[in-house]
Amino acid sequence: MSRQAAVVGVGQTQHASRRADVSIAGLVREAVDRALLDAGLEHRDIDAVVVGKAPDMLEGVMQPEQFLAGALGAHLKPLIRVHTAGSVGASTALAAVTHVRTGLFERVLAVAFEKQSEGNAMWALSPNLPFTQPLVAGAGGYFAPYVRAYMARTKCPPHIGPMTAVNARQNGGRNEYAHLREPMTLDDVMNSPVLWDPIRYGETCPSSDGACALVIASEEAALRGPRRPAWIRSGASYAEAMWVPGRDQVSPRAGKICAKAVYEGAGITNPWKEIDTAEIYVPFAWFEAMWLENLGFCDPGEGWKIIDRGEQRMGAHLPINPSGGVLCSNPIGASGMLRLGEAALQVMGRAGAHQVDGAKTALGHAYGGGSQYFAMWIVSNER
Amino acid sequence: MSTSGPPKEPVKYVEKQLHLPYCYVAGDYKVRYLAALKDKTILGSKCSRTGKVFVPPIVASPESFAPCDELIPVADRGVVTTFCIVNIPVIGRSIELPYVAASVALDGADISIYALIQECAPADVRMGMRVEAVWKPDGERQGSHEDIIHFRPTGEPDAPLASFMHRL
Amino acid sequence: MIGRFLAGLKEDKRIWGQRVAGQGVVVPPVGYSETDGSAGGDWVEVKPTGVVTAVARVHRPIPHLHPCAEPFAFVLVKLDGADTALAHVVRDHLEQLRIGSRVEAVWAPDAERHGSIRDIACFRVIS
């Protein structure tokens, strides 16, 4: 029952603030066509489809996978639709892995997308809950207080977030699919408007249109494919309740539990030493330092020091987000799958200009909700 | 029949304005919570297993999974555990920018509420600052979250970081 | 594909379908086969007349959702030359409407065609 699964195809769209050249279906098909081409497969080779996206309010279509079923080649196939907030792209990929690991499916297509330009994301992410004063202004407004708490707790210097943002852009400049590729300087970020104090504009992810698709295959099917696959050594998705007294949103317990599960599953005892690169979900620059701690790459309070020393840059000890990450492209529903897909490309050795030399083992990570949902996998170039 | 196809220049967008009315049930706990605001009282619910207090009241503790079967008042003052200063607008919101949205741990409660901090410059708000509710005058309170206009500094000494860092 | 189909309605009052694998001539087109996911093929113009394959009579229209305030019928219409049916409405002579009825498109006036499926104002029974 511990069957292996592998990534045999990766496809993503050009990410941009507005993809006016394609419909929702066209956007999704751009990613799917590329993933199928990458895997040397056609729609008829796919046994089941797993679709993920963040709130349907972003586009104004309820359960859009229903009208997209034809576009996805899913007619008369099994399909499920996942929604786990910001982590959804990653949990969608993991749901596809589950399908394959049952032994009932040889090849499963996982697709995630967001066409944020077709609605108003700031509105859709600022829920006016009934009987509650509407104060939260978008995701930035929600997360900014925890960034402040991180800064207070670790007494880190103020340039850590800006440094992270500058590095992300540098990486994104090498990624042909990224939405934001222009370089920024530390001064650019420091002098950018403060949107949700302490979060600056330059430390904030864009709002993107984009999609990602992965083909997940069984061991036998992967070995028959045209290319070297990325072997999925482990994967896990966990979620925790919101209103737990003392729940730490700076370093959530769910994130630690999920990380422990994927490390154990992959036989990793020292992630800092054994992982070659990681794609982690950083929608606001400060979260890179926070997640480095939460993921156990260092002791609590030490995450910002890794960034300060530049050890997470390309060519350094543990390149983080060589693709530029969420700070350079954020089609919300797809962002988590992009993290997992980029991790897979790294261990396949096919990340192009942002390839980390010799990457053998990589982590893909996403989170969502009020830092409640976590989904991760470890991929490797070896079975 | 022609096979040249329709005009080359496509229609770019199909617009749709959605109008979806909803009518939300508050739930009995929330009804009592809102009614108590009229009397300048903030109610929380107490976990039957751990004794921890949730504001606004919820029917079960997510921590212990046990019911919270008792409603008790908590203070209308507490400590700012963390906050952000909002500088950008949201459609349909009328609060003047910039404003401070804070997590406030009310005295007697085990989780924080979101609150608007006013009557001081945003730059003067601090983690640990003591704040109190500013209520609408008698006769104007309707039993709604708007009965508390905002929170303001009390002028008491700040709470030390260690005293609230575990309950942001 | 959708944009060009809608441009055909708006600018030329012509209805175009697309010949796709597994489905024949699809009207309205989406640019791919909904049965096998393959990408679409040639444009084929179809006639503004066709046969009704399903009828749902709405006696009490829902305001701000349904396309008119008076009783009307939703229909599926297989246009002449098409292999799939189009969902639309019939507003008049509802007593003559049944499955199998022949209908034709009624166009919205030039100034009211904005590039939408409702540039066809409705269908009317012709037999």
Add this chain to the structure above:
Amino acid sequence: MPKLRNVAVVGFAQAPIVARDEHRIATEMLYEQVRAALAQCGVEREAIDYQAAGSADYLDGRPFGFVAALDVMGSWPAKADLHLEMDASFAAYYAWLRIQTGDSDTALVCGYGKTSEGEPERVLNLQLDPYYQAAIGLDPTSTAALQASAWMARTGATDRDLAALAARRRAAGARNPDAQLHDPASAEDLAQTPWAVEPLRRGYLPPVGESAVCLVLAAEGKAEKMCDRPAWIRGVDQRIELQTLGGRDLSRSAGAKLATERALAMAGLARAAEVDVVELCATTPAEECILCEAMGLDAAGARPAINPSGGPLAGNPLMMTGLIRLGEAFRQLAGRADGHGVAGARRAIAHGAQGHCLQHNVVWVLGDERRWT
């Protein structure tokens, strides 16, 4: 076929379906059902190692509505979890897959949502493609009526046939304490009710209803300890179809047919008629007949008994109607259906569906004996 694990439904709790619960929000309704389902199984929350849920943001009228459900599902410390923006019967399907991988042995499956807070006719318009079908204002009753008309035209069925079937389900619903409609109504009476959307009369359709549901799945080894008469899942399959109403034969359900064939094959059965009870997620009498045809069942026959709970025609809480069918199949096999129990029921089919005109179907085959040795 790979080696599969025997997995059973071992607990099921459902809030009685009502038009509107004025006293509780959706998560409060759910909390009680989670507690009740665990109590049936005689376990604490810690005993369950996976959770899956189904709900829809648009029905909640807010983004991320499902996040609040974590708080009442016992998600502390964090639980391995997945939320599906679907009817919860598909969450059960996913939980079953998850148990098949061996990563989990037990799962909570939850469905919730307060349909009464919004206007489903408007909300479900948004499920249709935004360019062609939503844009002309189609609502779920109208699409169901289109489907009914196509089916009636093909089969020659009449208004009387729809009335007769609706009356039978109303009679059954009267024996089910969790059903929303408890008053039996004669076919004659129902045939006098005004048109909802012709050819469907209001008397043939369920009113807006809401509930909260929790079902527990467990693998062999644990299932027997949690339930004295587990309902073993012997086969399951699900299929979606293209959405465009005019792009498929609306008078038939190709997806339900295929899913049934695959589920029966997995279960080692030749025909659907070999089971004793069938619970169908059919929200109109025409849908029920279309499903029966797809599955090879006689909608008017005595055996297998079809929708002895009254089915969705006696209560249709969106996003959990399909999961309730699975729960009802469990009740029948576990001897817990009481007033609407089918004597001697040993095998059952449960069907879940979502989308306009039966776009997406899941079919379960259950039995009182394990499938695999």
